[in-house]
Amino acid sequence: MLPFEHLIFINKENKIPVYRQIAHSIIMAIRNGVLKPGYHLPGTRELSKTLEIHRKTVVAAYDELHAQDWITIIPRKYTAVSNRIPILKPQQWNAANDLPSYENNFSLPFRSIGENIQKPFTGLLPEIIIDDGHPDVRISPIDELLKTYRSYTSKRHTIKNANTGTGQGTLKLREELAKYLSETRGLTISTDNLLITHGAQMSIYLAAQLILGPDSHVIVGSPNYPAANAAFLQTQAMLTEVPVDENGIDTDAIEIICRKKKINAVYVIPHHHYPTTVTLSPARRMKLQELSITYSFAIIEDDYDYDYHYTSSPYLPLAGSRHNGNIIYIGSFSKILDPSLRIGFMVAPKNFIDQCTALRTIVDVGGDGYMQNALAFLIREGELKRHLKKAKKIYHQRRDFLDILLKEKLSPYISYVLPSGGMAFWIRLSPEYPICRFTKIPKLNILRTDEKLNAFRFGFASMDEKELETTVDFLKRELEGM
Amino acid sequence: MLPFEHLIFINKENKIPVYRQIAHSIIMAIRNGVLKPGYHLPGTRELSKTLEIHRKTVVAAYDELHAQDWITIIPRKYTAVSNRIPILKPQQWNAANDLPSYENNFSLPFRSIGENIQKPFTGLLPEIIIDDGHPDVRISPIDELLKTYRSYTSKRHTIKNANTGTGQGTLKLREELAKYLSETRGLTISTDNLLITHGAQMSIYLAAQLILGPDSHVIVGSPNYPAANAAFLQTQAMLTEVPVDENGIDTDAIEIICRKKKINAVYVIPHHHYPTTVTLSPARRMKLQELSITYSFAIIEDDYDYDYHYTSSPYLPLAGSRHNGNIIYIGSFSKILDPSLRIGFMVAPKNFIDQCTALRTIVDVGGDGYMQNALAFLIREGELKRHLKKAKKIYHQRRDFLDILLKEKLSPYISYVLPSGGMAFWIRLSPEYPICRFTKIPKLNILRTDEKLNAFRFGFASMDEKELETTVDFLKRELEGM
Secondary structure, three states: OOOHHHHOOOOOOOOOOHHHHHHHHHHHHHHOOOOOOOOEOOOHHHHHHHHOOOHHHHHHHHHHHHHOOOEEEEOOOEEEEOOOOOOOOHHHHHOOOOOOHHHOOOOOOOOOOOOOOOOOOOOOOOOEEEOOOOOOHHHOOHHHHHHHHHHHOOOHHHHHHHOOOOOOOOHHHHHHHHHHHHHHHOOOOOHHHEEEEOOHHHHHHHHHHHHOOOOOEEEEEEOOOHHHHHHHHHOOOEEEEEEEEOOEEOHHHHHHHHHHOOOOEEEEOOOOOOOOOOOOOHHHHHHHHHHHHHOOOEEEEEOOOOOOEOOOOOOOOHHHOOOOOOEEEEEEOOOOOOOOOOOEEEEOOHHHHHHHHHHHHHHHOOOOHHHHHHHHHHHHOOHHHHHHHHHHHHHHHHHHHHHHHHHHHOOOOEEOOOOOEOOEEEEEEOOOOOHHHHOOOOOEEEOOEEOOOOEEEEEOOOOOHHHHHHHHHHHHHHHHHO | OOOHHHHOOOOOOOOOOHHHHHHHHHHHHHHOOOOOOOOEOOOHHHHHHHHOOOHHHHHHHHHHHHHOOOEEEEOOOEEEEOOOOOOOOHHHHHOOOOOOHHHOOOOOOOOOOOOOOOOOOOOOOOOEEEOOOOOOHHHOOHHHHHHHHHHHOOOHHHHHHHOOOOOOOOHHHHHHHHHHHHHHHOOOOOHHHEEEEOOHHHHHHHHHHHHOOOOOEEEEEEOOOHHHHHHHHHOOOEEEEEEEEOOEEOHHHHHHHHHHOOOOEEEEOOOOOOOOOOOOOHHHHHHHHHHHHHOOOEEEEEOOOOOOEOOOOOOOOHHHOOOOOOEEEEEEOOOOOOOOOOOEEEEOOHHHHHHHHHHHHHHHOOOOHHHHHHHHHHHHOOHHHHHHHHHHHHHHHHHHHHHHHHHHHOOOOEEOOOOOEOOEEEEEEOOOOOHHHHOOOOOEEEOOEEOOOOEEEEEOOOOOHHHHHHHHHHHHHHHHHO
């Protein structure tokens, strides 16, 4: 008889019922080859004595094992490990070391993606976090959104609406969004031209997967939004960088490249280029569009920051002008409501949207239909526009307040151009203060820094005036101490 | 002078302010080359007369155009289209037809994914929808979840918690989930072994992207979950199908294939194989694990349906037994709470999870951190377990109720094996009643049908007894009429 008191582990503190713990231990012993097919297990009376537990618990454990086909019970005769269990070749199992299974490395070949572009956090949050341009969820219409969300989960009709055809996004949200984009951006589109995604990044990823491949060339600005570059590189396309100056991406440089080699796509952030916050000038907008026709390339227009432009109305997107359909227009609600609310969209011709939808369904089935329909309700009721108006005013004030703070407290150390819109400043540090010193301060985390340009993004929209002041004071103390 | 009354389109019903409509029209005319660089625009007084609107509106429009750099204003002299706008070559623009931009096809080469695996809906929802095994959101703890969600969006601290490092999933959810999976499935893991995704499908997609490629071979059951097959095919891997019988996937067939060619991965749904609902037998579980070591292949264990097993406790996952780390274990909360609540997970060794996280960040940045933390709270408070206990009881009753209904009303037409768990029946129609006739009924939509096997999934969990009865009666009437 095996020493069952050592084979079976019972922890009465554990939330798993004792009978399941016993069953679990016996399954482990079978799987490890300790209990072999045909082995006669001790009787319930005997085992209950050995383990010092009630006999009923052992009976329950054996019932469980029997129901799961691990053991054979011949009433009043014996209970044995099922003969249908294969006999293990122990030498193979000995090869495994003593680590718990998941402390081993995954030891088969797999593709390496490289370093994670998101900085990982381990445990405690730093005191001061400077994001790269998040909205302030505290002023977002979350109450309205969640109230509507809740109401949609109680009726069969609205439940079906939320769970039907979500690969492309719910029909209700696409209907409202088509109207909304026509009113705010002059886009003439139907629900067929829209794919709802988890945000701008997913739209970029899907578009890249469809139009780029190992033989493709894509042009991006330098510096650029790193996650977009990463999405392009995933397709094994070649990335060509062109400078971004105070008027946005350099279209003359694009033209020179187009003369030399076949370009498949140009990625452009027309409003408040990431990270430098500049806006693409009208002249360059027209030039880019002309080039896209002459040299047959797609324009991936990432207009995530459209809604917050303070010095004038936002510029109409390239997608809003007359074109031949080869402009993939991308936007996001994560920059309006909260980065965690993962709703974005892509606008493109139907033949392209259909294939993007097919791919999206394979990637993750679809989005949260209740949230999408709740957002549709917010748009229909005008709540989103009211929110945008309010938020724009508040962010404008915060931008101006941070401008004053920075001038007053940090001017010896930094330089910047006041952004005409968006939710972040692009701040360059004087060469005597290398940004790498900042990244070493444990209490501080800056989401987007650029060591080469010795600069960082200072997202101001998510902080109220007091928080902005605390943050600037913190930076001042650190800079003074350097 | 150009006929500005025909160049500028004003619609007073439109929600866009009139001054922006004017600016928009002028931008279009510039972009289309109708208004050329240097062209002198009419004075504000003149234009207001032409358009029969207030002069202030024209002033506002010109201010807007000026702020956006489309025009040059020389006070008291003239207003002209900016000379920085490039001169367009009209012949290129004439090539475009008269369609609105997005009614064109995307005309550059792009990858075709094929037919969408989700059936598209166009407009009206059918009266009767039979899903493939959705939970009933009406009994889910949505109130608790959304209340917690709401509370997390009001404090800077919880906001940061929700928006920090979400590529891998929030730390709070990974902590709770590591404990929960240990208690319910015997997995010994840490937060490093967990990636939170948008559901089982995204976990499958990411894993496939990392371990499969054009030279890979993956084994799947036949029939299988189509979306998993689609995810594997996306990597250009070769798919080899092996039969699924009443004990699950045929491991002897797998062994025969492994002897002949290098297999990189086997995809298995141990609980309630999709679509046929069978459970993988213990003997085959052990056999599969042995084969994975002998022939060095990864096991992708999709255990989406773990929580609902009615005849016994659920079987412990393969991942819960001792192994060498090459089992990628996949689960989902979308099957517990609601298909729209897109939270799933992947368990794997840290080196694999790190690379999956890097890829996930590129695909869509991350998930909804508030929802993840609200779910973490639900788990910590024991609310999830209470819900599962309640739901299991209700679904068990619904399964038995549907069993009675089907026997009573549809027995001449169908055959099935009562599923031991899960949320759906796999129903085979008699050959005289081909399933393709069902798909033509406008009032009816069945989410998962199989023409070859003349069968369909009947998801019972999302319907209460009255709804089940209505649905069966509907099917009965239709079958009688065929």
